Amino acid sequence: MEKKILNALKERISRQNWESWFLDFSVKKIENKHVVFEVGNIFIKDRLEQKFGKIISKVVRDFLGKDSSFEITYKEIKNDNLGSTKTDGPLIKKKPLLITPLNPKYTFQNLIVGEFNRFAYNVFLEASKNPGYYNPIFLYSGVGLGKTHLAQALGNYILETDPDMKVAYLTSEEFMNEMIISIKKGTTEEFREKYRKKADILIIDDIQFLIGKKAAQIELFHTFNAIHEAGKQIIICSDRTPQELKDFHSRMISRFQMGLIVKISKPSKYDLIRIGKKILELKETEISEEILEYLVQIYDTPRVLHGAILKLIAYKNLFGEMSLSIAQTLISNYKKETKSFEEQLITELAKMFDCSSEEILSSKRTKNISFARKIGMYFANKYLNLSTREIGKIFNKSHSSVVQNLKQIENSLKDGNLIIKNYLRELDKRIKRFAEGKSV
Numbered sequence: 001m002e003k004k005i006l007n008a009l010k011e012r013i014s015r016q017n018w019e020s021w022f023l024d025f026s027v028k029k030i031e032n033k034h035v036v037f038e039v040g041n042i043f044i045k046d047r048l049e050q051k052f053g054k055i056i057s058k059v060v061r062d063f064l065g066k067d068s069s070f071e072i073t074y075k076e077i078k079n080d081n082l083g084s085t086k087t088d089g090p091l092i093k094k095k096p097l098l099i100t101p102l103n104p105k106y107t108f109q110n111l112i113v114g115e116f117n118r119f120a121y122n123v124f125l126e127a128s129k130n131p132g133y134y135n136p137i138f139l140y141s142g143v144g145l146g147k148t149h150l151a152q153a154l155g156n157y158i159l160e161t162d163p164d165m166k167v168a169y170l171t172s173e174e175f176m177n178e179m180i181i182s183i184k185k186g187t188t189e190e191f192r193e194k195y196r197k198k199a200d201i202l203i204i205d206d207i208q209f210l211i212g213k214k215a216a217q218i219e220l221f222h223t224f225n226a227i228h229e230a231g232k233q234i235i236i237c238s239d240r241t242p243q244e245l246k247d248f249h250s251r252m253i254s255r256f257q258m259g260l261i262v263k264i265s266k267p268s269k270y271d272l273i274r275i276g277k278k279i280l281e282l283k284e285t286e287i288s289e290e291i292l293e294y295l296v297q298i299y300d301t302p303r304v305l306h307g308a309i310l311k312l313i314a315y316k317n318l319f320g321e322m323s324l325s326i327a328q329t330l331i332s333n334y335k336k337e338t339k340s341f342e343e344q345l346i347t348e349l350a351k352m353f354d355c356s357s358e359e360i361l362s363s364k365r366t367k368n369i370s371f372a373r374k375i376g377m378y379f380a381n382k383y384l385n386l387s388t389r390e391i392g393k394i395f396n397k398s399h400s401s402v403v404q405n406l407k408q409i410e411n412s413l414k415d416g417n418l419i420i421k422n423y424l425r426e427l428d429k430r431i432k433r434f435a436e437g438k439s440v
């Protein structure tokens with residue numbers, strides 16, 4: 001009977017649809033007049049129900065009678081296998097060769113899943129296991145709702161399971177800048193090779209940046225085609241739908257529409273609290289639920305919530321305490337205050353080292369400025385609890401140069417360097433005064 005039902009279905013469905021959607025479709029069991037079908041994942045289950053529900057129902061009724069029914073189940077993916085570093089793998093893990101760096105914290109495990117992103121999460125999880133199957137994937141959402149996190153989670157997952165894969169993640173702005181540099185240097189062939197041939201997975205974030213940048217759009221179009229034709233995975237992240245990418249050539253828009261378009265919506269307050277807890281867990285620190293509840297009344301996206309939590313953590317680190325009333329005062333000060341802790345840190349460094357904020361943030365390597373930068377980086381890390389990646393963003397420096405600078409200061413402090421100690425003490429005093437709202 002199972003076979004007959006499947007054959008009858010196959011006859012009614014076009015070959016193309018059968019090959020796209022029914023390849024792992026099977027009959028799990030038939031109980032009385034109820035058929036339980038099974039597919040590989042929730043995404044396919046949803047699609048089958050929406051697109052082919054009527055045909056399936058008709059075929060089932062043809063065989064089992066008018067009052068028969070069916071359901072589609074899917075093989076659940078166990079969450080504890082996701083990107084875990086604790087699985088019993090080889091003791092020495094092969095280090096993946098990265099074309100571009102990924103944030104190791106952006107994993108599926110660290111992603112809170114709720115109604116707002118469940119579909120996108122399932123699609124990405126499936127794509128991680130089967131790269132190229134849904135191609136391209138176009139992910140869009142409002143600002144700061146977790147696109148980068150989700151897209152990089154796929155990259156991290158793939159590298160974790162297969163370190164030989166070459167994952168390239170970059171924003172469309174980085175893509176364009178690299179293209180321009182390669183034109184200037186006469187190395188366009190290498191640039192093209194890197195993304196068109198070497199990458200197995202290409203993730204382009206913030207595609208909307210290319211609006212109005214025709215040359216980069218054309219280059220990306222050719223890269224897209226090369227990767228797509230080779231059956232490799234392409235992921236495009238955007239703050240708007242493909243149709244809303246005004247001025248993109250219609251050929252390009254139709255390429256984006258050819259695969260799966262998935263959306264992340266705004267999380268509920270309940271989900272934002274869960275995200276807040278996850279951010280705190282990753283920072284290995286605690287802030288009461290009462291404070292989190294207060295924060296989610298004000299901040300409604302993970303990105304701004306993340307920023308607010310970092311500020312509270314910085315304060316807690318400086319003063320060793322945090323309470324709802326402190327949080328309320330801080331947040332209302334921040335709302336009035338145009339400067340953030342990080343900006344104030346740069347201002348104070350500039351004052352202490354007699355240079356400008358721009359110089360601190362530049363690539364200038366004068367002794368005085370390099371030293372100021374190192375002190376600032378160390379302070380941001382140890383006193384404000386910012387990660388090396390966050391510090392890299394603030395100071396416009398690569399992750400490895402931040403790590404190196406921190407090490408140097410750490411070693412000097414171990415050797416009892418009093419000058420550094422005094423600078424840190426002075427900086428601490430100034431930032432605390434700023435945090436308390438007094439002018440420095």
Ligand SMILES: Nc1ncnc2c1ncn2[C@@H]1O[C@H](COP(=O)(O)OP(=O)(O)OP(=O)(O)O)[C@@H](O)[C@H]1O
Pocket residue numbers: 110111112113117141142143144145146147148149150206239275278302303306
């Ligand atoms: N569902 C989630 N679970 C846990 N953390 C999340 C979630 N969504 C977002 N975050 C966190 O919120 C911050 C902002 O997310 P992310 O940068 O991925 O957003 P985005 O949509 O790519 O932003 P943009 O629109 O600026 O490109 C990150 O620190 C991320 O880890």
